[in-house]
Every structure is written in C-alpha cells, then in structure tokens.
Amino acid sequence: MTSTSFADRHIGPAESEQAKMLAECGYGSLDALVEAAVPAAIRDTRELDLPPAASEEEATAELRKLAARNRPMTQMIGLGYYDTLTPPVIRRNVLESPAWYTAYTPYQPEISQGRLEALLNFQTMVADLTGLATANASLLDESTAVAEAVLLMRRASKSRSAKVVLDAECLPQTIAVVRTRAEAVGIEVEVRDLLTGLPDEFFGVVVQYPGASGVLRGPGFYTAIGETARAAGALYCAAADLLALTMITAPGEFGADLAAGSTQRFGLPLGYGGPHAGYLSVRAGLERSLPGRLVGVSVDADGAPAYRLALQTREQHIRREKATSNICTAQVLPAVLAGMYAVYHGPDGLKRIASRVHGLAAGLATALRDGGVEVVHDGFFDTVLARVPGRAARVVADARRFGVNLGLVGDDHVRVACDEVTTPDTLRRVLLAFELEAHVTPGSGALPTGLARQSGYLTHPVFHQHRSETAMLRYLRRLSDLDYALDRGMIPLGSCTMKLNATTEMEPISWPEFAGLHPFAPAGDAEGYRELTAQLSGWLAEVTGYHTVSLQPNAGSQGELAGLLAIRAYHRANGQPEREICLIPSSAHGTNAASAVLAGMRVVVVACTEDGDVDLADLRAKVAQHADTLAAIMVTYPSTHGVYEQGIDEIARIVHGGGGQVYLDGANLNALLGLAKPGEFGGDVSHLNLHKTFCIPHGGGGPGVGPVAVREHLAPYLPNHPLHAGAGPETGVGPIAAAPFGSASILPISWAYVRMMGAAGLTSATKVAVLAANYVAARLGPHYPVLYTGEGGLVAHECILDLRPLTKQTGVTVEDVAKRLVDYGFHAPTMSFPVAGTLMVEPTESEDAGEIDRFCDAMIAIRREIDQVADGTWTLERSPLRNAPHTAELLAGEWDLPYDRKLAVYPAGVSAKGKYWPPVRRIDGAHGDRNLVCSCPPLTSYEN
Template identity: 55%
Template sequence: MSQPWKHPDRFVLRHVGPDADEIAEMLRSLRLSSLEELVDETVPASIRLARPLDLPAPLAESELAAQAHELSQRNEIFRSYLGMGYSDCVTPRVIQRNILENPGWYTQYTPYQAEIAQGRLEALLNYQTMVSDLTGLPIANASLLDEATAAAESMHMAHALQTGEEKDVFFASEACHPQTLDVLRTRAEAIGIKLVIGDHAKVDFASLGAFGALVQYPATDGALFDYRAFGEKVHAAGGLFVVAADILSLALLTPPGEFGADVAIGSTQRFGVPLGYGGPHAAYLATKNEFVRKLPGRIIGVAQDSRGKPALRMALQTREQHIRREKATSNICTAQALLAVIAGMYAVYHGPRGIRGIAEMVHTAANSLAGGLRALGVRLVNDAWFDTLHVRGSEADVKKWLAAAESRRINLRRIDAENIGISVDETTTPADVASLLGVFGGDGNAALKGAALASPIPAALQRTSPYLTHAIFNKYHSETEMLRYMRLLESRDLSLTHSMIPLGSCTMKLNATAEMMPITLPGFNRLHPFVPFTQSRGYQQIFDELESFLAEMTGFSAVSLQPNAGAQGEYAGLLAIRKYHESRGDAHRTVCIIPSSAHGTNPASAVMAGLEVVVVKCDEQGNINVADLEEKAQKHRDKLAALMVTYPSTHGVFEEQIKKICSVIHENGGQVYMDGANLNAQLGLCRPGDIGADVCHVNLHKTFCIPHGGGGPGMGPIAVAAHLAPFLPHYPTTVAKNERLSNEFGVGPVSAAPWGSASILIISWAYIKMMGGEGLTHATKVAILNANYIAERLGAHFPIVYRGARGRVAHECILDVRPFKKTAGIEVDDVAKRLMDYGFHAPTMSFPIAGTLMVEPTESESKAELDRFCDAMISIREEIRQIEEGRLSREDNPLKNAPHTADMVIANEWKHAYGRELGAFPAPSTRERKFWPPVGRLNNALGDRNLICTCPPLEDYE
C-alpha cells in the first residue's frame, strides 16, 4: 500500500484486522503471492472495475471527528414544537452511556441463538410488556421500523385476517399524522387496496365495505376523540379497528384495548430516544391473542431450557418472512431492537410513577400554554388535548405568529394558512411556555401567571387501569441499581466485544468508535425531522456526500436514502421499477423472477410491491440455471417486470454468467434488481451498475458499518440507473420542498421521515470518509482473503459446498455438516450450540441450504481470531469423529448436551460419560476468557406451544 497508510491514525489500519505480515502468511497458505492474484482467481475478469474508486482522500479519525463536529454545528437547533409523532425527550445518561454508546449492546446480532442472547431478549421482553400494559392489549411485538410503516403493516395484517368475502377498502382518519397517510397511500396502491381518507365521525362505515380502519389518538392536531362508537361500527361491518396511539399519553388516557381496538400502533421515540432528524426509533404494534399468527415482526417469548429452567427466545420463528417467502404478509426482517431496548429501559428506570409523572408534567405544560393563550385572546380549536394545541387565526395572524416564532428560534407547525399546531414535550419548561406565549403577543410571563387550566381530558377518556405493575418496572430506580441491571443483562449476551460473529450474509464487521461518536452530538440528535431545510445544512451536506459516494461505488446515477431497512430498500426499488414500466405504458409487467436460493425477503418484498413471483432454479454449483432463466424469461416476456438477484450469489461465489443473466432479462423487457446483501465483496473491484443491474439496495448495517444492534437499526438506501432516477421515493409532506424529494413521478414515501433513520447515516458517511477509495478496495480484498483462508483451513474437515470457477469462494463460504447426521447422529444445531462452549456465535444456520453453516469472517477479524475460530471448528470435528468411532456416545456427548452452563458444570451431580472439563473448557482460549451461556439448550417447541410474550411472575410458568 502507498505511504499515507503508514500514519498510525489512518483508519484503514484500525478497520482491517490482518496486518501486512498476516496477509502474506495467509496468502502463502493459499499458494498465492498477492491479493491481486487472489482477486483474479475470484472475481470474473469481465466485470472488474478498470479504475480506482473516485472518492476523496481518507481522513484520519481525528480529522473526521473535527469535521463531524463542524457539520453538527451547521444544524440549527431551534425549540421545535412541531409534533406529528416526534417529541424531544431526555435520554437518561445512565442509559445513553451504558446502552446507546456501549458496543456490548450495539454490536450484538439478532437473537436467533437464544442461549447466548438472554440479556437482550429480557430487555425486549420488557419492551413488549411495557407496550402491552400501556395499550391494554395482550400481545406486542419486539418493534417495527417507524409509526407510519407500522400503520401500513397493520393495514396488511387486517387485510390478511379477513374471513368470508374479501374486501379491498381500508379507511384512515384524516386526523392521522400526514406522513402516516402518505406511507399508507404508497402501500395501498402497490397491492390494489383502495384507501379512503375521511372524517371518522361522518363516514358511513356500514356501506363503505372496508376491512379495517385507522384512527389517531390523540389526533394529529391534538384533539381527543372518544372512538368507542366508531370502533363498534367498524366491528359491526366485520372490520379490524386500528388505533395509532401516543405511547406517553396512555399513562393518562384510556388505553385502546379498553375501548375496543383490535390493534394499536405507534412510536416509542419519546421514551428516551433522541429525535435524530427522524430516526432510528422503535415503532410498536400490539394486538389481541387471536391475531398473533398474523402479527408482523418478531415476538420474544418464554420457554424452558434443557434443565427445565425458564429461558427466553424469539417465538414463532417459523413465521419469519424468509421462511414464508412469497406467502408472506410482511417483508419485515430488520426492526429497531436497540431502540426498543432503550425505550424499554426508560420505562424500567422511571417506573409507573415516573412515567405518569412525566405525562402529567407534559400535560400541565400544555394546559399552562392553553390558559395563557386564552388570556391573550387566541382561539383554541379543540376543547380537550394531551400535549398538542390547535390554534386558529387569520392568514395575517398566522404569518405574524410564525415570523415571531422564527425570531425567537422557535418552530411551530403550520397546518395551513389559518391554523397552527403546538406540541410540548418532556423538555418543555415554564420559561419555554412563557416564550411561546410571547410569540402570540403580550408579556409571556404575565400571561403565564395563574393561567393554567384544569385537565381538559374528559372523564370517559381518563385512564383508571394500572400499568407497569411487574417487579421489573418497580425496583431499578436509582442509578446504581439501574447500572447493575443493565450490566447484568449485557453479561448474558455474546457480542463482537467477546469474539467474531461469523454469520454469512450478515457481515458482522467492526463498528468503529470513531464512526459511532458523532451520532450523539446534540447538533445531530436533537433535530426534528420536519424543521425547515435551512436548519439542517449539516445533515444536507452529509446526505449529498453519502449519495455521491454510494453512486460512485455502485456505478449508478442517483440514490435515495429514505428506506430505513434492507427489505424496505427492496420494496422501494421494486416500486421504482413498477413506476418506470407504468410510465412507458407497460403497467401489465408484473412478473418478478427470483432464484430459488434468494433470501426470503426478496419474494416477500415482491409480493408487497404487487408483483407475481416466478422462481428460477439453481444448478448443482449454486449458480442461477441460465437455461431455466431463459425459458422463464421467454415464457413471461410480455409480463416480465424484473429479476431479483444477489451478487455475489447467496451461495458465496461470483457467478461467471452474471452479465448474460442481466442481458436475458433486458432482452425480454425486464429490469434487473440486485440485492446488495453481499456488496462487501464488490467495493472497488466491480460495480452493480457496470455489471448490468438497474437498481441495487445497499445494506448500510452490513457493508457500511451501521451496527446490527441486536436486530436493528438498519438502513437500505437504493441506487438506480439514470432511467429510474425520476421514480425514486418522493416526500410530499416536508415543511420546505427540496428538489431531491419532490420528483413528481416518484413513488410515494416508504418511511415516516424524509431520510428514514437519518442520524445513523452519519455512521456510514464516517466510514467511507475515513477509508477512502483505496482503503475500501483493500478491505474488500481482505474480506475475500479471510473467507478463502477459512475455506482452506476447514475444507479438509467440513466440505465446502460451493466454489467459484477457479476454486475460490467470495467473502463467505458454506460448510457442509449434513453427512454427520448419518455417521454420528449430529445435526447442524448441535454444532451451533457446541460453538457456544468455545465462546463463538454460530455461523448462519441452514441458509441457503438446510443442514449447512455459512461463514463470513469479514475483513475486520485478525488472523489470530480466524485461527481461533478454525481451531474450534476442527476440535468439534474431532469430537464428531470420536462419536463416529464409538469413543463418545451418540446420545450423551458434548455436542448433544451443548451448551454447558456454569451451574451444570459446578453441580454436585454430573451424569455424563465425558468429563466436566471437556464440556466447559474444550479449548485453551476458554480458560483465558470464558463466556458462560446463561441457560442450557432451549425447548423451542414448548415455547411455540405456550406463547408468553409479556413478563409474568416466574411462578406462573415454572
């Protein structure tokens, strides 16, 4: 590498695990002399990028920190009272430092391996319990992406739950948040649902023929409606009644479950999660027990381990969309686990009295403001409210008020020419209320004195039922106890702070501290998503730069940063393709060809985009069967819309015929959608746009270092060729128009906020800025090297299922453990659980092939860690050999009994034929740093039969 990389503060040396000597040693084991020689044997010459990436020179960590701080200062933090589902709040410092800023929490993977994820599972169970308690509904999921998409998910859910004659009409109250209505329009149009928006008090629901209805509680302008009669009308017509509810208001208001709601949705952002210019924030969805099998997202449930001890797991795993594929009713994969943990911990820390106290404080601020406004002669439209006031005046009044607000660095919501909304929050002080009153003329302090109104909440809407009664919400209210509780849960989870997480397709690489630190700067995290663009110049520069970086790295012309998850990117990209076809008079093109090996979100997203899925076969080498593809493309040429393809393939190889595959689709009138899950093997070596793709989504939580956070957050921007650029998602409800978001031909919004989870885009921006083009290309080469090194070391012990044309794998490889079922009675689960005893998370299990393990080491892992993992796998193979040879029992062996917990090992009684040391300390490294799984192997079947997804007293299920 060139001389600039020698500086010790150069980030590429921190991000890439192996140093020059280790790289040389690994290359020798592969009988190669250089990384370039490895790339030549791995990546087809026909798709190689002929020039370096055109990116700015890399910044040192210190330089990046300075630039991020400067850009944060360019964002102007006014006092925002804009509401619409976003509220400023106080993140308790003990939670900020020990969860949000703690790699022991944000580097965890989705808790598929429950035995080493008990802490996070408990935190998510707390979240579900909090949501269930506050909404008055018995079942809640472990988070969704944002409130608007949660509303759309509830619409899909209601549609899927229909019985009898199928209806295609869904009603939404005009009093819902505008961004929610926008996302509903996008979703409804794609699958042929007729969305009717109107006044819930006036609509003739009986004759509407709707399968469901959505209302906002409180309404977007703050009004409080008693929805009982309306809910009865919905039920009488056979529909599902959905309520979008402000989570904090439910501490004072009658919960939706008590006035007839079938589903409650909303955001938990105001429970300690920063605004972040729109996200990430955890949405919630709660429902009745009878609808649980159609509930989108994940559910944490209570089961038992092998010794009968209560243990937690992700329940209903067979419902996950990658299993249901084209029969899915949701494409949710990544959710917002880390943010759900923060919101749940906020409830744990404050407890029921604290949450009610915060709600009362917010309500009192609104009442004080209302009293002062009335004293000033300002008209209040609503008679009852929680935290939001609706003010009406003449056009001249509104202009005057808005100008006065701007002069005081205050943002008010301009509903229209004669109406203003004002939403107060947890951070609102008496001085803030006085300043607000000053906006409307007169002496704010004088108007404030003695002006507070009594609570206007009607008796019928006042909450009387208890909530947060479980002990978990009533014991950790001092910082000392809270700190110890969070540390206890952290100790029960394996994360990247312990060892590599070698998950194929998931790219669990370094989430560097230098990338993470900017997101907690106030200039980034206190910005409301609907402030005028003039107040977000720092963010706008980051967006401009990130879009240009992604366009250069993918070879495309335009980028949308809006999709706030990978599957949302799939959905948005397919909608753009549909819009393109419609613009050419080809609306009939609705067939989407998908390889049989594709991740299940591909067909799920296609169905959500209104497309018909046609599956194409793969050959014995894992490549797309080109003959079958040609046959299917020709057969459906008049209706062909798109092909969805992952590259390198889901099987971990660079398919040699990828250009031909793309040309076959183009020749038959379709577009090529490339799933960017494996982009980590392409950067600097080849580009989707050059290969022949028309659109590609980019998993920023994989290739570009946004941490997985235990199952979210994530981001899935889409990059498109020039002819698709006019059809990127637009955003009609922004406070001030922006050319990038107001394209008239674009698909509607796919996320609640204009740039999705804007604050975590900073992480990927920082990563690219510090790596530069040469650094990113080097990282790609080392990712391929690390995977081939593992394949070389383990290939003699576990057959490598697929290799490329010249015997190499891409950035991941698939290990075959299927033969051991016959020879030793050992299955893939046994190997995965035994790895826990060695201190490792298992590779991806049974995807894309049942009974196999897909390993992706990433470029961030050193040779020492790769060797430690390989040594563990080889040791496990030796244990299997001992079973095959009869030296260990087929029924009673370390693999079948894994994982071995501390209480199992120290128990007085040890019934196994092998020793305790072999069970718990199978490798020398486990004596130096031992991660003890807190529970034994789980009984998954029991958990699915006896679903418990809130926190009951232990005696209820022991």
C-alpha cells in the first residue's frame, strides 16, 4: 500500500511550496487566504458528508466490484448502437494515451496540428461516406446531431412552415430528443410512415437510413422524398449509418441536403451509451450554418499549409436572439478514434467489414425463413426484424439464457442486429432462441435493387497508407508529437480547469464490464452502473447542496439547456407560462444566452459595474420591469471575471422576490468545492462540468459531461428517457441526450476522483487552486495589471491579465503573447475572454510551484521583450513577439531578423532538453476559410 494519499498526488504544491506562495500573497496560512477571499455570506464550514478518502488501490478494487456487477452480453439490440472492435494500436495509442486525452480544444492551432489533422480525417471520412460537401468535426451523439439538423433546416429552409416530419422508422431516442428540443422553440413535430407521403407544408424531413427496424427501401423511395421536399421549399436530412454507406447509395446522391448520425460503430465501445462522436454533414451552401466545429486548411507565415478551426471561437454559431445552437464543444477524442478506425481499415477494409455483417444478417434471415419464421423486411443491411406472434418476449428471454440481448418490439416482433463482432456461432445461439437448430451460411442479396453504392469514397492517400501496425503506430506518434498537451506542461487556460487526469481514474474506461454494455440493455445487466451513478449523483448533490442530480447531459451546454427547460416546465406547472424572461449579466459566457433562447426564453441583459460585478441597481430595475414575466437569471459564480462577488446572495434574493429562479452556472465550481454550496447560497439549479472540476479529461475538445443539479422543487422536471424508466422522473422534460445516462462510460473517472480525494482532499484542492491563482496574480500584477479583484484585492481560482494598455502603447497583442509563449514551452492562457485584449489564467491545484514559477518567469520575460519593442530595440513586425512561434525550419533557414536564433527558440529559462518545437509558424486566420472567423456577439446585442 502506498503511504502517500491520492490527494497529495493530485495537489501539485507541497506544504513548503504553499508557504512560499502564501508569503508572496501576503498571508500566513491557507485558511487565512481563503477566509479573506470567499465572502462570509456564502461560506459553509461544515465538512462534506462523503466517504473517507480511499487509496488508489482501494478505489480500483471498489470499481472492480462495481464492474463485476455489470453483465456484458452479446449485444444485438441495435437502435443505433453496435458492438465493435477497437484496433489495439488505436486503443493503446489514442484512447489510453495522455498525449491525446489531456489535450485541449485546438484554439491555438500552431500547437494542435496533430489533432487538427486527425479531425480533418474525420470530416473527410464523413463527407465522403455521406456524399455531401462538408462535415463538421463531430457532435455529441446521433440524436442531438439530428436535433441540430432540424434546427439548421428550420433556419435555412425556404418554407414558412413550423413543422418538421420525422420518419416513423427514426430511432425512438432520436424522436424523443427532437421533441424535447422542438417543443421549447415552437417547432411542430409530426412522426409519420413516409410510405404514406408527406404533408403539404413542412420545413424539413428526416428519414432513418436504414430504418430502426432495419428496413431499406428501393432507391425511388428516397429520391421521391427529396423531390417532394424541394417542391415544398423544405430541406431533407438522412440519419444514416456510416458502415451501411460503404454498401448503399450515399444520401447526397439521392437528394439529401444533410446527413446526421453516429460514428460509434467505427471502433468506439458501446460504453452504456457514450461518449460517441455524432456527425453532421451538409451540401454546398449550408456550411456556414453548421453547428459545432469545422477544421479547415490555411497557411502559416511562410505560406506552408496548416490546419485551423475555420470558425475559430467556441461561440461560432451563436446567432444572437435567433440562436439555433448552443453547441460549444465536440467529441474530439471519440472523433479521432473513429477517424483513425477508417485510416486503419481503409475503404476496402470498411467494405469487407460491412459485407461480412450484411452477409451474416442475410444468412440469418434465410435460416429464419427456412425455419418457418416470418422475416418482415426483404431489404435490410444488418438488422433482421422477425415476426413471432405472441412469443416475442419468450424469444428474447431465451436468447438471454444463451448470452445474447435481442430487441423486443411489442408482443410480436424481435429485432436482431448484426455487427462487427457477430459470428456464425452467435447466430446459432440466436436461432436456438427461436427454437431452430440451424447453422447460418452468410448470404447476400438483401439490399434493394438499385440501392447498391456505385461511387467511391475515402480516396485521400491517408486512408491507404497505414495498413501495417508499424505504419499506423508511427502515424499516431507523429501526430501526437506535433501537439502540446498536459503531458508536456502546464495549460493555464482560464475558465477551462486543465488539471491532472490521473491514470487510476482513467483506467476503468477500458474495462469490458464498463465498455461493453448496450444503453438499452435490461436494467439487470447494469447493476454496477446503477450503483455507480447513484453514488456519484449523491456525492455531487452533497458537494453542491442540491437535492437531485441528473447525469444525462453529455456536455456543459446540454446541462445548461436541461436546467433551463426544468425552470420553464416548473413555471408552466405552476400555471405561469408567461414567465419567459431570462436575465443574463453582460459578462456571461455566450452559451448562456444561446441556451436560454433554445429553452424558449427571451434574453434581457443586466449591466455589470466597472469592477465586473452584476449591477444590483440595474438588476432591481430589470426585475421590476419584468415582474410578471421573469423566469430566471443565469449567473456564473465565481464570476466570469474570476472573482467571488460579494452580492451573490443579494442577487438571489432579488430574483426570487420577483418570482424567478436562479440558474447558477457551475463552470467555476473548482473554486467552491468544500467551501460553499451553490444550492445553499441561492441557486435553484446548476450544471456542473465534470470535464473541468471532476477530472474527466478534455480530450482535445471533448468528451465532456454536464450534469444538472436542482433543488427539490425542480427535481420533477429533470431529463428522463423513453427507453429507461430509471433515467429520470416520469414528469421530466424528456431526454436531452440519446442515451439514458449520457456518456456513462467516463463517469468512473469522476467517481474515482471524488472517492480518492474525500471531503478533506476536495476542500484542500479548492483552497490550493485559489492560492495558485492569487500567487500568479501577485507575481504578474507588477508586469500586467490584474483587471478584476474582489475583497482585499484577491481573485478566485483564475485571474485576468489586462494587456490593453500595452497594446495601445506598443501594438503588441494578446495573440503575440500567446504565440510567444509557445517558444517558452507553454500553451497560452484563454485569449480575449471574457474581455477582449486580456489573458485569463487558471493554474489549477495540480501544477506544482516550479511549473507555476516557470510560467510566471516566461510571462515576465515576455514583458521585457514588449519593453524592447516600446523602446525601439525592435520594430513590432520584426520582433520575436510578432514572429512567434519560431520553428526548427525557420531556425535552419536564412536568418535576417534583428535578434539572434537562440533568443528565438531558447529564450530565458528554456532548456534544449525537452524543448517543444511547434510544427508550423503563425497561421493566417482568414486564408483558406473565406474569412469564416466570427466572435461571440456582445450580450448587448440581445437587448432588442
């Protein structure tokens, strides 16, 4: 047994280092600093009611016991989830590699070329297979991708109708998610058998391809839908299975304007529902309407090709009061896995897998028919629907005795979905459940005549060059070497909390007992998951002071939406549907306003004072002005400006007095755990970012989990799910994600974090995070003004450095400083959020004093370089700041800059050993993407 606690491993600064840091801040103890920083009105001095901290070995043993209570079966349920084989070289060198899973969103493209190339592979794969011009860099899951497609169709359609038509063959979870999202924004959803035609007026139609029952129809059926949609001025979306698209006509070839779906079966474990990379692709002309991220090809300062996000900021698709998406994230790590699966297998390999799956399904259908069982559909890809009047439940139960989960469809039908791991022996057991003794011979001919794919796909060389494991391994290593992630050094991003993702926390996500469960498997198969989610939900409720927590939202933005939908439902249940005004401070994150609009609310902006706090006088005026229609306020605490506002309890009293609810954004919970509970100092609902405070890694920009926590009166309105009674209350607002428990397979990470830290560890982590931020502010304050501070000149867990005076004096921008930090071996802090021209720094509790000092020393050295621009030693254009980052190729070429090469690549404190070399120079932000660069609109734009 180890003698060092996990908390000591997680928290970077040792006690001696903390003493030095405290002295720099002017405090004699950690408690004295925290007492001065955190308002007494919100402090909670009670110890958190959590189990005693477990060692890493003990936590692993407990997780093993929980895992053992799960029952991985052969999963043939279908409905958009299929078992698959993750190539070991990809599992080991991507999924389990900190070089990939600890990276951040590629907003600094010069140090993100590896994952940007991997995402471009993903986009190319999706665009090729769907036959459409442009695909995004992933969405959260299939159902939310279809919901995003519906919103896109409404905005882009020429029809004036508010109706969208969903194929009755759409996945049931997709229909439910679309209904949840549509109801709040006034979209009418009609579900109909598309064989009966389409209504006279509609703005969009979604067809499932193949259908949920497995059905494939003739090509004329799919073409006719497109023709009818065009005649109505509507748009046409196919929710398509990518593996099937290797064999059947691409949606873009039969007239679809969009395609949406999941890449789960491209090597992503079932994981009880996630995380999986959804996709969305569009025809030419719709690319500017794409929600989410889009990787494009640009050039660097030397004209060399380089990748970047074509729409650079996270709020790239927020359309003010007409917002149709609050997506501010992606599923980058799952998208990389899926893209690499295609790279590994290539088009021929994918076609072989698909042909084998189809052949086994066709052989099963033949064996069933030969045995006297009716097979409903003649045309299908991988799923056979069998009609067994009155005995469907018995067949499914018998199959479970043989270790196979089948899909039960009413009293008379059984669904059997074949996949990559299906074998003839699997199908022999399936046939036994139908009381048939037979062996399956792979067949063919179950594709409708004329539907077979004729066009090529995956023609880019990357899908043909890495057939051997040696080549694949080296490709993955080459890409990861291009990138900067937490395994290299500090990523001091404010508002993002890039801290330790411990190996012990990460290991269980690969265990088959967690990875191998279908999200719609019988509840008895997931007893371990049930206990884990119940424990984690309870712990999260305890640390936040709320009554109930839903783990379903699979991103922070979805947690926001779920919380606001709960508020909306609460007011309606109280007979006050007119309460639709959402107050949002002018400093708020852009997704707050977008989420409010998508929850059917109208945004009214509340002013902030010069010091960044909510203007209480303006708040009182706005509450009085909207006394009869006030629904909620969304406020981030600690504030978006990185301080503990003194008036948060007063804000809550004012809003509650006006009949509204308080949505307290939990993005900055890392400054509260163990010190204060949002649910007890005024919050009615919060979303939590498990990928920030609770150690799920960012994975290059996803996965994430955004649970929503509520007080008791809002609990009846949390998300639920039509396919899992235990996923939420009967009175809930509907599902917010495709799977009942969202990205369930990564919940063991946060479970392990809380279990190993315990109450004292979590509280210590918060205190040290506050210390680290104040230490940075104290060290850098003399060189860069700290823009906002709270009582006693203190900050919370992050601080904002104001570069605007220096920019005005010298022309040096935050971008210049960010790129120069690369030469010093750092990822930049958050640029120009929440205030343009500033840097927001969050050191977290996991960085030791040596790394924090290295960062501060680099920033101070950069300030000296800025001074040399100011005094005329260099012109800005020929300074190391404007020419950063400096590459090895630049160093090896002709040198005509007025500073020496050593200063360029080995500036103060940078050692030649372990030097990170950026692969490209500064990237042109506009070239190659037609200036698709927009920033989050100011909150004042919501006023009207």
